[in-house]
Amino acid sequence: MKNGRCPECKHQRILELPSIPDQTGSHADAKLGAKVVPEFLQGPDPVVGQFSATICLGCGFTQWWTKDPEELLKQNLPGAQLITGPDQGPYR
Numbered sequence: 001m002k003n004g005r006c007p008e009c010k011h012q013r014i015l016e017l018p019s020i021p022d023q024t025g026s027h028a029d030a031k032l033g034a035k036v037v038p039e040f041l042q043g044p045d046p047v048v049g050q051f052s053a054t055i056c057l058g059c060g061f062t063q064w065w066t067k068d069p070e071e072l073l074k075q076n077l078p079g080a081q082l083i084t085g086p087d088q089g090p091y092r
Ligand SMILES: [Zn+2]
Pocket: 006, 007, 008, 009, 010, 011, 056, 057, 058, 059, 060, 061
């Protein structure tokens, strides 16, 4: 939808949210992401794989996006599995 068009309803007004706030209330400015770095290791950005979203204003269809997705491979993410597709030769 980052091209400004909803794949579901073809609407052409898309809202991009740069971050998704945590809704738990314990940390009002916390952002959702794939992993929160332990407090003693935190730098300026405590969230790895911070989520953002694009939302169609016509139908509400929402896509989630992850910042720096390759960084997630360096993290211990319980239950996470890397799924790779088949190699693609020169002919498709
Ligand atoms: Zn839509």
